[in-house]
Every structure is written in structure tokens, then in C-alpha cells.
Amino acid sequence: MNKPIQILDTIVQPGKKAIINLEVAKLHTASPVNIPIIVEHSKKKGPTLLLLGGVHGDEINGIEIVRKIVRSGLNKPQRGTIICIPVLNIFGFLNFMRELPDGRDLNRSFPGTASGSLASQFAFAFMKHIAPLADIIIDIHTGAAQRNNYPQIRCDFSNPQALELAEVFDAPFIKDSKLIPKSLREAVSKKGKNIILFEGGKANRIDPFILEEGIRGIKRVMHHLDMIDECDDLQRGSTLLKNSKWLRSPLSGMFDLRVLNGSYVEKGTIIGVISDPFGKYERSFKSPMNGYIFAVNESPIVNKGDAIFHIGY
Template sequence: MQLNGLTIQPGERVMTRLVISRLPSGTIIDVPVHVFRSREPGPTVLLMAGMHGDEVNGVETIRRLIQQDLLRPLRGTIIAIPLLNIYGFLNFSREVPDGKDVNRSFPGNSRGSLASRVAHRFMREIMPLVDYGIDFHTGGASRSNHPQVRCLLDHEPSATLARTFAAPFTLHAKLRRGSLREAAFGLGKSIIVYETGESLRFDETGIELAIAGTYRVLHHLGMVAEATPATQPSIECWRGRWLRARFAGLFRSQVRKGDYIEQGQVYGIITDPYGEMAVHLESPVSGYVVGLNHMPVVNQGDALLHIGLTEPAPVPTEDTDAPAPTL
């Protein structure tokens, strides 16, 4: 295996650093990459976190896997990158300093923006080696995600990985332009995304579920001897809908992440700061709360609740011109 100018032999464990750029001060920014190779041939699995620098749950997940010496494949190779976006991590930010999102910059360009250069280096050095991957993320902007996997449920290799991981929820998520998933899909590689918690906050339950789910995937691929079975199958949501604030004010939720809510159920209240107005918010749909806004001060249009819907969008009948609902 060739990586970053190194030849990594079967049975070796190596940590190398991909030099990305320098800070204006001259400090080198490099990304540590851990490689764990078995002596037996097998698939190569990528475990990556910190695409967004303020999403710390995935960083902690991979850190624990490395620190506890849990990444010893019986066959194949594991590539573990605990933190890709060093810039965002240093600045408590989702983006790199130019304000761009690395996960909207793939496959990247060696002469493009900083985000594009990070993506390009990754695609050149890491992606050619990978067969499967788990990309760890966290909710942003004070929005917290219940532990969930996002993938193409209508793509069998991705769906199999997601069902093996067995997070509490699995969401059918279309490919986003410029994302790592889209770039990998174009190369015939399957990468699923795991989400839990909110930015800059540890979600201990979500981290533990991430470690257990990762081990189930590795066990499924024959790379570890055993894994803890999931206590229940993942709930599959084929559509998602954000409920947004119709009024500005102070938002108080009356539901929790993971709850099932009925159409017409009051899920929260928006009040003004002065005690003159209070609006009860009713859900227009039935579904599971897979994401929740914890920011008490909201503006019109702010996302409050992410609802996972278990039924696919209805297909229009031949005698109607109405389009099918989209995500």
C-alpha cells in the first residue's frame, strides 16, 4: 500500500501526516492518518471524522478506537482519520478560514480554494485505497441529531452497511453535490454517514453507539472476531421534513429526540420575550423526531424539528399532474 510517499506492508501499523498548507504565521497544518494493516488480504475501510471542525463526537469516537487499541483487523486494512479539518477545529468552526465547507468541495482542485485543496489531497491520497467508509458527523448550529445513519437506502451496498451498523435511525439521504459521499459513489465506493449530538458538545450515548456500530460493520466484513449485536433493528425513514418557525421569539420544545409524534400533536411553544404572545406549534405530519433545535431564540424560518417519515413519498397516479413531494 502506497500512502503519502510511504510503502506500508501487510501487518504494519503506521501513522503518517498529510501536509495540507500553512497558517499565515508559517505553522504547518497537517492531518494525522493512522493505518492498521492485517497480514491477511481483505477490504480497506475508512473511518473519518472532523470534516467540520466543530463536530467533536466523531473525533472522540475514532480517538477512543485508537487509544483503546480496538483497530486490529484480522484481514484487510483500516484507515482512521480522527480529524480532517484542522482549521475548523482550531477555530471552533464548521468551515475552513475562507468560509467554505470541505464537504461541499469534493472532488476538489489543487489550485482551488483552501476547502477544495483539502478535498483534493484527500481524494488523491486516501480515496483510491478505500472500499468502504464511515464518515462521522454531528448536528450544527445548536441543532442536535438523534443517533442516525444517513445513506442511500435504495443502493444495496450502502443500505447493507447502514443496516449492519444499526443506529437507532437510518435516513434515506440523497447525494449532495460536492459531498464526500457523492465523490465516493462516483468511484463505486460505499460510504455511510453517522450523525449524533450537536456541535461542540459530547454526546456520550451517541459515541458509545458509534463505536458499537463501527464494530458491527467491521465484523460484517470479517475484519474483527466479534461485535455486540444491536438490541433492536434500526428504524428506516425514507423521507425527512423540517418544521420551521412561523414566528420569531423564544422556542420551548415539548418533545425529545427519538420521540414519535402524531399529526396535530403540540410539539412546542413560541412566545415573545414580554409575556404578551404564546403560540402552540402543532405537527403537520406524524413521524419520529430525529433532530431538534436547542436554540431558545428563533427567527421566522428557523429549523425547529427534523421529522423522519417511514413511508416513501407517494407516486403520482396517471390521472394527476401533481408532483411527488421531495426532500
């Protein structure tokens, strides 16, 4: 039999559900802004899985993945506990912005302080009240601005537990990603938590393909952790990317994408064409290496030096 768990001032009994509101700050109108925390605590013992979306307020795919899991009841485990936070950065979500109103990136503000910037206070509240409860965390993101990320898991290959979870998730790509200073992933890893980061799609968009990949991977992780008995999604096998490089535009102009995101390209393949709006020039952009394109810039206009392709090998 499982034991009750306490989140903030709420005690959740085995077999029960709770929706708990975490208040970090208020709007300038004095209206409270609450972060809903949805908890499903089963009667049987098991691990605690945290599904986290909206660390960046404009990354809607992650929010929708967690929302769909809650709506469909997939967050109700047969063993263990699932905590869902569809939107952590409520302020950013309200304003369709990546950052908080102070202009800071929440994912570069961990572990935070109780009296620091707004981003720092959000990070501190998460680390104090939520992170200690979780054994495993799946943090869901998208590309920033016009960058579209093909479905991928990012984890530190030197961490065998994280790499095992990444392979179980079974996204098309797994990218070796060292811990970034002051990121959520670094902060919870230092606390002994096992975390993987799912990337898919781009900001301010809902992509059905990304939703399907995210939900599929989460179900596979839940089954691997023995939290659910059934999972029909068979292993496909991920491509591991140990190294990667951003390819940058050699000049400014109109950008015509000539390669599918997620595809393998060989050195010398034309992957894009850059031209001026007046018909004076048109230059082909060729891949300098063999590798997999796992992120593309979908902006029709680029400036010299803009990152336009992320290639892994």
C-alpha cells in the same frame, strides 16, 4: 498473506502500524498543519475501512468517536486494513469552526482541484491520496449550530450495498439521502466506494450517548466485513425514514422544546411552545403529521422561519 500498502511516501508492511502526516497548507505563521492518518494493516487479507471524522471542524463527536476507537485498539483488525483520520478539517478544528478559513464548506468542495480554494485543495488531497485506498468509508458528522441530530445513518436507499451497510450499523434511524453535489459522499461514490454517513449530536459538544452509538455501529460493520471475529452487539433494528421534512417556526420568540428527540409523535401533538419575553403571547407548536422527530433545534431563541424540528416518516 497480505501485501504491503503505500500511503504517500510511506510503505506499511503487513502486521504493522503507521502514522502518516498529510500536509495540505500552512498557517499564516508559516507553521505546517498536518493531517495525521493512522493506519493498521493486518497480516491477513481483507477490505480496507476508512473511519473519518472532522470534515467539519466543529463536529467534535465524530473526532472523539474515531479517537476512542484508536485509543482502545479497536482499529487493529484481524483481517484487512483500517485507516483512521480523526480530524480532516484541521483548520476548522483549530478555530472551533465548521468551515475552513476561506469560509468554504469542505463537504461542498469535492472532488476539488490542486490550485483552487483552500477547501478545494483539501478535497483534492483527500481524493488523490486517501480515497483510492478505501473500500468502505464511514463518515461521521453532527448537527450544525444548535441542531441536535438523533443517531442516524444517511445513505441512498437506491444503493443496495450502502443500505445493507446502514442496516448492519443498526443506528436508531436510517434516512434516505440522495447524493449531494460536490459532497464527499458523491465524490467517492462516483469512484465506486461504498460510503455511509453517521449523524449524531450537535456541534462543539461531546455526547456520551452518541459516542456509544457510533462505536457500537462501527464494531458491527467491522464484524460484518469479517475484519474482527467477535461482536457482542446484537441487531436491534433501525427505523427507515424514506421521507422527511423540516418544520419551521411560525414566529420569533423564546422556544420551549416539549418533545424528546428520537420520539414518535402523532399529528396534533404539541411539540414546542414559542413565546415573547414580556408575557404578551404564548403559542403552541403542533406536529402537522405523524412521524419520528430525529433532529431538534435546541436554541432557546428562534426567529420566524427557523428550522426547529426534522420529522421523518
